[in-house]
Amino acid sequence: MVQPDDFLFADVEKVNQIPIVKTVLEVICRSTGMGFAAVARVTEERWIACSVQDEIGFGLKPGGELEIGTTICNEIRDSGQAVVIDHVDENEIYSGHPTPRMYGFKSYISLPITLKSGEFFGTLCAIDPRPNQLQNPRVIGMFHLFAELLAFHLDSLSLMERTRTAMHDLAAQLLVSDDENRQYRHISSHNLQEPLRKLRVFSDMLVNATDRYEAEKARELAVKIRSSAQQFSMMIKDLSDFSGLNGNNAFASVQLDHVVADVTTQLMSQIERRNIIVETERLPTVVAVPEQMEQLFFQLLDNAVKFAGHENPPRIRISSRELALHEIDDLLPEPLQMAYAEIRVEDNGMGIEDSQLEKVFDIFARLPTGSFRQGEGVGLAYCRKIVRNHKGIIKAEANPGKGTTFVITLPLPY
Incomplete structure (x- = not known):
């Protein structure tokens, strides 16, 4: 026995x-x-x-x-x-x-x-x-x-x-x-x-x-x-x-332009099938875990591809800007002594209600609108954890019926 x-x-x-x-x-x-x-x-x-x-x-x-x-x-x-x-x-x-x-x-x-x-x-x-x-x-x-x-x-x-x-x-x-x-x-x-x-x-x-x-x-x-x-x-x-997704991995200089280009290539079959217009502005270079940056933008773009507009020409726009000092102070409770970039990933899909903006980042989230039922409910949770690993923040902005924007704030290298 x-x-x-x-x-x-x-x-x-x-x-x-x-x-x-x-x-x-x-x-x-x-x-x-x-x-x-x-x-x-x-x-x-x-x-x-x-x-x-x-x-x-x-x-x-x-x-x-x-x-x-x-x-x-x-x-x-x-x-x-x-x-x-x-x-x-x-x-x-x-x-x-x-x-x-x-x-x-x-x-x-x-x-x-x-x-x-x-x-x-x-x-x-x-x-x-x-x-x-x-x-x-x-x-x-x-x-x-x-x-x-x-x-x-x-x-x-x-x-x-x-x-x-x-x-x-x-x-x-x-x-x-x-x-x-x-x-x-x-x-x-x-x-x-x-x-x-x-x-x-x-x-x-x-x-x-x-x-x-x-x-x-x-x-x-x-x-x-x-x-x-x-x-x-x-x-x-x-x-x-x-x-197991933590910030203990090796950090390196990461050109986000290259990351987004690689991710767009991975999603090209879905983008072409739906005739989605993808507009990308110049993006910054950050010090980050390369694999996590790729996962972050893959999840965001994959989400945007799924929910880009059906009635209007489907469109995704990725843009960035450097934040002013007063914006950083208002945005982060304990900002690092460095510059920050704001990166926006916008789609023109059905959008989500204001009451659901925080819930989309929960693990296994299922929204009553039905917008995220196609996913497994973990992609955006990964995104928030990755951004937190890099001392940044992520939030969602929504205009129901007109689209959703995910706003990522990340520190820039000295």
Whole structure:
């Protein structure tokens, strides 16, 4: 039995944090007639049961171990391929294999659980002392679907751990603003709860559909579960990327003219498709993290391309000017002793309401106007964090029905 001080204990715990894992094992047993199903952590040296559904008294509990050399999962780890056995006595490959005799099963199915990184985590497997009809596209498809779902969740949990670590490190370094802390609390209590709520609801519906032997309904619900898992995984990745975006990278002299030209080239297919007119004035050189400046202007221009006017000729204008001293004092509570540039990115789209101007910079923002539903809700949050990393500010100006302007203020080199 794996113990809390064992380095693999965390993997067992991770599987049991997945809200749908017990449902998956129940559905497998009910829909296939298999008496024992499990999610196993499999390494080169060990086989550990993480979660089990035991309806035949097999006797293995979560945390229980089997000798790795006595399992077929050991071979699956090496090959990366599924093993499906309807009747071991009639199977050319496994009729003489010691594992079925040792554990007393006639039918067996096991699929690899492979993480996004390509790392083999373990297997989703089921056994029964009776023969079964497992060589069925619907059964195998269900196992593939469930194995993918478990991999999605495991990847998401790993991302959540990295996000917590990054957020903790940022807070320890006093790099997280009160505003970001507010957003993190909102995300934890609201944004991330929605896909988890869907997973719980769809999982319950899946069990009910299986009880009624509604195979097509069960498959439809399994697809919805996978979609919710993907949504959850992407949100965690976005949050992890956002929390890791800091100002500790190497600064260099960056010509914003070149940055905007490069970004415009990247977006040229969308610009040409919509016949958007892009007007760019001379932009300054700043001392910045080059990759972050490219990301900043990519997000701003990509946003402008999406929402440039549809009725009028679509137009985007990028301009800049150096701010006067009194403007800097009015704009920044503690300005640096240097000059500042104001850069404006304007579109002639539908615009946004004044009440929404600050919300557009929140992570996973969704505006009631519908303007930003096409995006993932993180692009403008990245922009604000990048600008803050460079001791500047960003704000939105809106004229509903006529367009939106994003105004970036950045310090200029001495």
